[in-house]
Amino acid sequence: MKLGQATIKDIAKALNISSSTVSRALKDYPGISKETKEKVKALAKKLNYRPNAVALSLRKSKSSTIGVIIPEVVHFFFSTVISGIEEVAYANGYNVILLQTNENIAREIAAVDTIISNQVDGLLVSFSKETANFDHFKKLMDYHYPIVFFDRIPNLKDTVNVSVDDQTGAYRAVKHLIEQGYTRIVHLAGPENLKISIDRKEGYIKALKEANIPIREEWIIPCPKGTPDESETICKALLSDPSNRPDAVFASNDIAAAGAMQAAKSLGLKLPEDFGAVGFSDWQFSSMIAPPLSSVSQPGFKMGEKAAQLLLEMIDSESEEAFRSRTEMLETGLVIRESSLRKG
């Protein structure tokens, strides 16, 4: 280790404590023992530690602004989350800036740099479908910078998260299809690197197993783009063989479910008699399509409120407790409409 180039990580490693403890010890935060503070400061001095540009920038004066990094603002679910965030933020005198990544890792990294250079007090993050490496967030968290992850939860230690119970939501949706007499149910799955996709798939599998319906791997179909065209093309192929035809779809989002319904209609199938559909997210348009689409509703507004509350606690208190690693889990609902409601 060269003198003058020591980082917080080097100090943490040498003393076998976490980076955030080192960071807080250097800043004399409460909740760190006097002994630890002295050890950290002594080593920092010995190693000629200098806070780097990131740390200096993050330590600038309070801007009363929080940043939200989000894949797509047009997504109805995210827009309700944003509304919940703004509600709490404005009530507490904070402004909100939004940074859209378009599911692109390069833009996400650029967004974090924008946050660093713009003196934003804290960050709410739902990362992109492409994000497999979290170093751009870790470099902030190493400096005890307040971050709350929502909806899409990283597989990292020491994060504060707000999520919905996707697995139970998916399980209930598929159970409902089975109760309506559907037995040949396909799952249009989301991007594999997202925990929400895995949870939804597991809920689907759980409901089928419980009803003793065999799981067919070829009927768990990835729709990573989540566009109506993608699922329409996939489902047209799938539904074209009458001898081996699914009778329902559970899709990981409403757009994919709508595409599946278009495919079924174009092949002359009757909805919901011949083919049933349930989506996920309960988009604004879902009640307006023909037939109106059943969907798992997510408490987006509540998620935004909860995430903002946790973030403001981290910003205001700086206490150990506010930064304690945990996941707040919110419940989903099931909105049953005509697309899955057989009358007979």
Added chain:
Amino acid sequence: MKLGQATIKDIAKALNISSSTVSRALKDYPGISKETKEKVKALAKKLNYRPNAVALSLRKSKSSTIGVIIPEVVHFFFSTVISGIEEVAYANGYNVILLQTNENIAREIAAVDTIISNQVDGLLVSFSKETANFDHFKKLMDYHYPIVFFDRIPNLKDTVNVSVDDQTGAYRAVKHLIEQGYTRIVHLAGPENLKISIDRKEGYIKALKEANIPIREEWIIPCPKGTPDESETICKALLSDPSNRPDAVFASNDIAAAGAMQAAKSLGLKLPEDFGAVGFSDWQFSSMIAPPLSSVSQPGFKMGEKAAQLLLEMIDSESEEAFRSRTEMLETGLVIRESSLRKG
């Protein structure tokens, strides 16, 4: 005028030149004559002019970030504009931060303050439905701060704007309804303080006049909220009297058109035979509702690209020409679907 409290406006008034000329003269920008610069600087010295906090903040180093103030990010049209903005911004090394006003003037003013304190290089603005006073933007423009207004254009001097030709779009939509044999056409109008609402109403009137159909003031109905419930309630009342029933609607947005269609369906009218509908904006869901909705399409992506290009020119060149007051007008299209297509 007290000494030490003189502003750029005071200097401009005293010399009978514009505030932005004063601002640029003080900053020694090119394009201002030597004589003017000398006069401005002499008067500034005499009046003990000091740049205020806004000016100082705006003059900080370049952040390579542009801000977008927008009423609602979830609005499909605005989301396509954002995509266009981001395309140009990222290609030129700029990041984009979004500030959502929720159609609320207080939040819009707060958003401008966030821009000032966050060293953003320039601003793209579509103002809120509540905005009647533009002082919060003018205080930036007085310091020659780059702003481009898009879609919603203020009634101000010296602004750079990008808009679509709403009047021609509305005219073509109503002309199409008339060609399909509809004669009793209602207009669901947008908020009255927005120029786009006025232009769309004028296009509607123009098409009726051209076809010698009398204008009925009671059939130009404000739907300021633009929610499906609002227009459904209005249209249920309107359609309940068979002796005086409209046979079509031209709505200033697709959500209002969808609400009108729901009302007609709930009263047992056949669409499009008994009742036709055309919306405005061509939202993502419009092709998926029953029957699929005809709509005026706006070049949102193109609008975003154009607005961002103009803004980057203002940021980069600082020349007179880049700041020259003008409105770039983009063309609309008409997407004809089943909701307005009588077969007979």
